[in-house]
Amino acid sequence: MNISWYIVLSALLFTIGAIGILIRRSPMVILLCLELMLNAGNLALVAFSREVGNGQGQVFALVVMVVAACEVVVGLGLIVAIFRRKLPLDVDDLRELRG
Template structure:
């Protein structure tokens, strides 16, 4: 298959995630949309790695997956802490994290 197809799917998934981040108010949905964006970037990295015939893109994709896992742990921890304190879950109404 041509690399253009992989990049088209990657761009479609990335745009879906970006639209979700910009339009949704729930922190859990925003985290899921960020995961979509990271997975789209991983798909593009692996496509380019396959095109060039080396494993550098695949190694970098694994590093991105580790960063995504850390992001989910921190994000879910924040959401649970906010939920336990009975604060509003809407990201527009959260003022607890302002400095």
């Protein structure tokens, strides 16, 4: 398979993740859609690594995985804290910072 197929698939997955972030309002689902976008980036990184022919892109993808895991842990901690305070889990209601 040509590398460009992987790149187009990665762009499609990134777009689906962006749609999810824009139309969903539950913070949990928004985090899941962020995962989709990060994984699309990972796929592009690994595809470019194969295209160039060295493994540096794969190391980059591994670091992206680490950062994604950290983001998930902190985000889920925030969701649990929001839930404990009995606030609504809806990003349209949690907009105190919007001013």
